[in-house]
Amino acid sequence: MSAIQPDLNIKVMCNFCRNPVPNVIENFRDGDLICGDCGLVLGDRVVDTRSEWRTFSNSDSDGGADPTRVGVEWDGIESKAMDSTQDTLLGDGNTLESTTISRRDGGTGRGKDISRTHSKLSESKNANTLATHARTISSMAERIGLTKQVTDSAIQLFRLLKLNKQLKSKPAEWSMAACIYLACRQNSVQRTFKEVCRLTGVPRTKAGMVYKLLADQFYKYNKQAGNEIQRAQANPESMIGRFAGDLELDIKVRAACMEVGKRVFDNDILAGRSPISLVASVIYFVVCLSETPKSAIEVAKMSECTESTLKTSYKILYQHREMLVEGIKTAKGMEALPVV
Numbered sequence: 001m002s003a004i005q006p007d008l009n010i011k012v013m014c015n016f017c018r019n020p021v022p023n024v025i026e027n028f029r030d031g032d033l034i035c036g037d038c039g040l041v042l043g044d045r046v047v048d049t050r051s052e053w054r055t056f057s058n059s060d061s062d063g064g065a066d067p068t069r070v071g072v073e074w075d076g077i078e079s080k081a082m083d084s085t086q087d088t089l090l091g092d093g094n095t096l097e098s099t100t101i102s103r104r105d106g107g108t109g110r111g112k113d114i115s116r117t118h119s120k121l122s123e124s125k126n127a128n129t130l131a132t133h134a135r136t137i138s139s140m141a142e143r144i145g146l147t148k149q150v151t152d153s154a155i156q157l158f159r160l161l162k163l164n165k166q167l168k169s170k171p172a173e174w175s176m177a178a179c180i181y182l183a184c185r186q187n188s189v190q191r192t193f194k195e196v197c198r199l200t201g202v203p204r205t206k207a208g209m210v211y212k213l214l215a216d217q218f219y220k221y222n223k224q225a226g227n228e229i230q231r232a233q234a235n236p237e238s239m240i241g242r243f244a245g246d247l248e249l250d251i252k253v254r255a256a257c258m259e260v261g262k263r264v265f266d267n268d269i270l271a272g273r274s275p276i277s278l279v280a281s282v283i284y285f286v287v288c289l290s291e292t293p294k295s296a297i298e299v300a301k302m303s304e305c306t307e308s309t310l311k312t313s314y315k316i317l318y319q320h321r322e323m324l325v326e327g328i329k330t331a332k333g334m335e336a337l338p339v340v
Contacts, residue, residue: 014037021199137154249292265278290330
């Protein structure tokens with residue numbers, strides 16, 4: 001069982017909307033942080049840390065000065081190839097696509113002509129589309145607190161998806177949802193399917209259809225490449241810790257939830273049921289024995305499952321209550337557990 005650690009993540013959230021998946025827009029032109037839902041300005045004087053080209057010279061008439069990049073060089077995943085056959089899809093540091101032609105040529109106009117010719121040779125509609133989708137995936141991943149590793153994995157999966165004719169015809173939003181969810185599973189980052197679908201605005205049935213096709217393609221691709229990757233299994237432990245933190249439960253109650261969840265998972269007490277059902281019922285089971293109990297509606301709302309689903313799973317846990325709480329110190333006795 002993993003150690004319990006406090007949630008130190010900093011979330012920028014609108015005080016009025018209180019959306020659990022914040023839609024915060026960085027307007028670098030005006031230097032503002034804006035809520036995309038209600039338009040409230042959350043912050044001002046935001047410094048743009050992206051790279052830009054500037055010319056440092058003593059005279060504005062120095063038309064031959066070479067521009068200099070200011071800021072960190074862009075190293076997005078779209079510039080990295082998935083395999084040798086795709087090395088030129090979006091370009092890398094040694095290809096034509098990574099070259100920038102300056103138009104500061106002393107007023108002769110040759111730089112502009114060379115830049116136009118270079119653009120015709122290097123720009124690809126496919127590459128531009130993939131780059132746009134990569135930025136969209138990065139923005140979505142940031143909204144639910146995913147790491148750069150998970151984001152990069154999702155973008156690589158999106159590129160793999162575009163190589164499959166059966167998947168290529170699907171809407172980009174469906175594909176993005178499937179890629180983000182599979183990337184989370186492969187990197188052991190627990191995000192529910194409902195969370196991802198709500199983030200992308202894609203119906204669960206559509207995202208699920210693309211996810212199944214993408215997962216099969218992903219494992220088939222790695223098997224052909226000689227990389228045997230096991231299908232990731234949903235681990236409810238991290239989900240229990242996350243939802244318990246969202247409910248602001250005491251650290252001891254969280255530890256009890258983790259232990260009870262481990263026993264339920266190891267003994268297949270809720271085998272065949274969704275991880276969300278397991279997580280919600282375990283948290284409800286434990287908080288009923290704590291000093292600060294929560295209602296079934298509160299737990300179900302935070303876990304994004306229905307109250308009836310929670311109580312159905314809880315009823316099974318109630319039948320194994322003696323084994324589940326054995327050796328665990330609780331504030332209340334078994335009589336505090338509601339009978340359903």
